[in-house]
Structure formats: C-alpha cells, structure tokens
Amino acid sequence: MVISIEKANDSDNLRLLSDDSGESSKDVSVVRSPRKSPLVLRMIVLAFVMLCGIYISSICLKQLGFNLRPNLSVQVTNKRCPNPSIAHSDLHLLHYPNPLTYTREECECTPVRLFAIFSMQRSGSGWFETLLNNHINISSNGEIFSHKERRNNISSITNTLDKLYNLDWFSSAAKNECTASVGLKWMLNQGVMDNHHDIVDYFNRRGVSAIFLFRRNLLRRMVSVLANLHDRDTKPINGTHMSHVHSKDEASILAQHKPAIDTHSLISELKKTEEMVADALNYFNSTRHTILFYEDIITNQTKVMDVLDFLNVPRRKLVSLQVKIHTNPLSEQIENWNDVYKTLNGTQYETFLNADYRL
Numbered sequence: 001m002v003i004s005i006e007k008a009n010d011s012d013n014l015r016l017l018s019d020d021s022g023e024s025s026k027d028v029s030v031v032r033s034p035r036k037s038p039l040v041l042r043m044i045v046l047a048f049v050m051l052c053g054i055y056i057s058s059i060c061l062k063q064l065g066f067n068l069r070p071n072l073s074v075q076v077t078n079k080r081c082p083n084p085s086i087a088h089s090d091l092h093l094l095h096y097p098n099p100l101t102y103t104r105e106e107c108e109c110t111p112v113r114l115f116a117i118f119s120m121q122r123s124g125s126g127w128f129e130t131l132l133n134n135h136i137n138i139s140s141n142g143e144i145f146s147h148k149e150r151r152n153n154i155s156s157i158t159n160t161l162d163k164l165y166n167l168d169w170f171s172s173a174a175k176n177e178c179t180a181s182v183g184l185k186w187m188l189n190q191g192v193m194d195n196h197h198d199i200v201d202y203f204n205r206r207g208v209s210a211i212f213l214f215r216r217n218l219l220r221r222m223v224s225v226l227a228n229l230h231d232r233d234t235k236p237i238n239g240t241h242m243s244h245v246h247s248k249d250e251a252s253i254l255a256q257h258k259p260a261i262d263t264h265s266l267i268s269e270l271k272k273t274e275e276m277v278a279d280a281l282n283y284f285n286s287t288r289h290t291i292l293f294y295e296d297i298i299t300n301q302t303k304v305m306d307v308l309d310f311l312n313v314p315r316r317k318l319v320s321l322q323v324k325i326h327t328n329p330l331s332e333q334i335e336n337w338n339d340v341y342k343t344l345n346g347t348q349y350e351t352f353l354n355a356d357y358r359l
C-alpha cells in the first residue's frame with residue numbers, strides 16, 4: 001500500500017526533490033548507493049513516504065482552497081449575474097450593489113469597483129477628480145468627509161462609506177445606473193490618519209482600492225494653501241471664495257496675491273507634510289493602492305490612462321475645465337522670495353526652489 005503510493009508518485013517525488021537545492025540531491029544519491037544497509041534504505045524509504053504524504057496533503061489543501069473560493073465569491077457576486085471573467089483573487093473587488101432608492105436596471109450585472117482618492121489640500125486633487133468624473137463610468141463624489149459629523153468616529157465613517165459604495169450617495173458626480181467605479185476624495189486630515197487602522201480593515205474587507213495623489217513640490221503646495229486662505233478672506237472674484245477656477249482671467253486674479261512665507265517654521269512645516277505622506281503610505285501598504293504625483297499627471301497623459309486601468313474602466317481621453325492658478329515661476333509668487341531661498345538653499349528641500357514644470 002505504502003509502496004504503491006510511493007511508486008505512483010515517483011515522478012512527483014523526484015520533482016519535489018529537485019525543487020529543493022543541495023539537501024535533496026544528496027538524498028537521491030544516497031538512495032542509489034548499493035552499499036547501504038537495508039535498515040538505512042528502509043529509513044530512507046520511510047522518509048520518502050513522509051515527504052510524499054506532506055506533498056499529497058499540500059495538494060489536497062490546495063484543491064480544497066480552490067473549491068472553497070467559488071463559495072466565498074457567492075457572497076460578493078450577484079447570483080443572477082454571470083460570473084465575470086476575472087482572476088479569482090480579484091473577485092472581492094467586484095460589487096453588485098442594490099441601492100435603496102432606485103434599481104440599477106439593465107446595469108444590475110455591471111460590477112462596481114470601489115475606490116478612494118487620498119490627498120492633501122492644494123495638491124491638484126480637485127482638478128484630478130473633475131478629470132475622473134469626465135469618464136462616463138466613474139463617479140467620484142467629492143470631499144464627503146469635509147463634514148465633521150461624518151467622521152466623528154469610525155462608525156459614522158463606515159456608515160458614510162457603506163452608503164456611498166451602495167450607490168446611495170447623491171452628489172453632482174452621481175452618474176447613471178451604469179457606474180462601474182465609485183469613490184470619493186478624502187483628505188488625510190479628515191479622519192484618515194486618526195482612524196487608519198479601522199479604515200484599512202474596511203478597505204481590505206470590502207475590496208476598496210486607494211489612489212494616493214500627492215504633490216512633489218511641497219513649496220508650491222504651500223504657496224497654494226496660503227493663497228487660498230487669502231482668497232477665502234478677501235474674495236476678489238465678485239465676493240466669492242474660489243478654490244478652483246475655470247478661466248485664465250480668474251486664475252490671473254487669484255495669482256496676483258503673493259503670499260509671504262514664515263521662514264522660521266518653513267522647514268519644520270515641509271518636514272511635517274513629508275512625514276504625513278510617509279505615514280499614510282505606510283498605514284495603507286496592505287491595501288490595493290497606487291501612488292500618483294500631480295506634477296506627473298499634468299505632464300503625462302499616460303499616467304491618467306494608468307489610473308483608468310487601475311480602476312478597470314475603459315481608456316478614454318479625459319478633460320477638466322479647471323484652469324491652473326499659479327503658472328509663474330515660484331520666485332514671482334512669493335513675497336519674501338530671497339528669505340525663502342536662503343532658508344532652503346543647501347537643504348534637502350533645495351530642489352523645490354528650482355523645479356518648475358514645463359507645461
């Protein structure tokens with residue numbers, strides 16, 4: 001009995017052994033040595049049988065796992081919909097929501113993927129989101145968590161996400177029933193860092209993908225933050241606060257303000273921002289994610305196509321109506337440029353002074 005199993009799996013045994021390096025080739029030569037006593041030979045046969053047993057049970061486990069998977073997927077796939085032709089490991093990314101307030105009708109069997117854009121204020125995420133929403137199958141619902149009561153505690157966060165990902169969230173970004181990718185824009189300081197543990201759990205449990213969008217030039221980001229604060233206080237465009245603009249004229253009005261930067265706190269502020277980015281990436285490392293930089297996507301359309309692939313929607317050209325506010329060299333946009341230059345010259349942030357993108 002034992003021997004017959006061994007024989008039947010002879011080739012498997014050999015394969016198993018050849019997978020291991022040094023040790024096993026020694027074993028093989030031992031088996032073939034005719035001078036060894038029968039006892040030693042028997043021990044070796046026994047060892048083979050044990051190896052064989054381990055091998056067989058590993059195969060069995062593998063098959064069991066394989067059989068289990070379709071049962072798991074029943075929970076996420078809609079029983080009435082045909083199984084999508086994607087890898088089993090990706091099935092947990094697909095959802096067939098049943099919105100409470102309407103039916104998805106003919107798109108009932110269009111699987112929906114869930115995403116979140118993580119970013120920081122003034123990093124181009126507003127522009128990026130309008131770009132994504134230009135896609136017929138993507139619905140990104142804005143800074144849902146800018147309202148404090150939605151991020152008070154983890155249960156209000158998950159309730160809000162549940163509602164969004166069940167396609168029950170209504171915003172100007174809501175598309176038709178055929179939305180194939182639904183998400184939101186989420187600033188790191190809107191409860192993400194404080195609740196990262198539970199949010200990562202939620203993302204992994206529900207198969208939510210994370211898109212990180214950051215700005216490489218944190219000095220430019222700082223100029224934008226300060227200018228935006230100034231605009232909120234002065235409202236030069238017809239008394240309205242404009243975080244984003246849609247014409248060159250408006251952009252040039254907003255760019256007229258040259259903020260002065262506090263050089264005493266400048267380096268520590270830049271450091272703090274850098275650390276926050278690093279922490280966020282670290283926390284979300286186990287989630288399905290991609291990392292983007294504003295400077296790359298404004299100069300390289302391929303980066304945007306990569307995002308569409310990541311979201312699994314068809315590639316198409318996307319446009320945003322937003323116009324960039326600060327297009328001049330940094331030296332013309334900072335009131336105390338010389339002080340700022342001296343503060344950063346020779347530090348790790350020196351490149352922020354010179355790196356201007358070419359549009």
Ligand SMILES: *[C@@H]1O[C@H](CO)[C@@H](O)[C@H](O)[C@H]1NC(C)=O
Pocket residue numbers: 067068071
């Ligand atoms: C998987 O589901 C099928 C029916 O859908 C059932 O017959 C089978 O026993 C299930 N397997 C396990 C391991 O639960």
Ligand SMILES: *[C@@H]1O[C@H](CO)[C@@H](O)[C@H](O)[C@H]1NC(C)=O
Pocket residue numbers: 110136137176178179180313314
């Ligand atoms: C995208 O939306 C269109 C129109 O609603 C729909 O016909 C199409 O099936 C959708 N594509 C995907 C990949 O969901």
Ligand SMILES: *[C@@H]1O[C@H](CO)[C@@H](O)[C@H](O)[C@H]1NC(C)=O
Pocket residue numbers: 148149150151152153155156
């Ligand atoms: C969470 O916050 C909401 C308000 O946003 C509140 O109604 C609820 O009681 C809070 N839950 C817990 C467990 O603190």
Ligand SMILES: *[C@@H]1O[C@H](CO)[C@@H](O)[C@H](O)[C@H]1NC(C)=O
Pocket residue numbers: 237238249250253
């Ligand atoms: C201010 O409002 C007027 C009338 O509503 C409009 O014509 C004009 O373009 C606006 N100015 C700017 C800078 O948006």
Ligand SMILES: *[C@@H]1O[C@H](CO)[C@@H](O)[C@H](O)[C@H]1NC(C)=O
Pocket residue numbers: 281282285
């Ligand atoms: C994420 O984890 C992988 C390995 O698990 C590691 O190589 C990588 O450096 C980590 N990335 C971050 C940002 O921590």
Ligand SMILES: *[C@@H]1O[C@H](CO)[C@@H](O)[C@H](O)[C@H]1NC(C)=O
Pocket residue numbers: 300302303306
């Ligand atoms: C644009 O991005 C793609 C990948 O997203 C990269 O392969 C390519 O080299 C980039 N092009 C330029 C000019 O940087």
Ligand SMILES: *[C@@H]1O[C@H](CO)[C@@H](O)[C@H](O)[C@H]1NC(C)=O
Pocket residue numbers: 341342345346
């Ligand atoms: C920047 O620092 C270098 C030395 O690190 C110095 O030679 C140069 O003059 C400095 N530039 C300015 C504008 O201060």
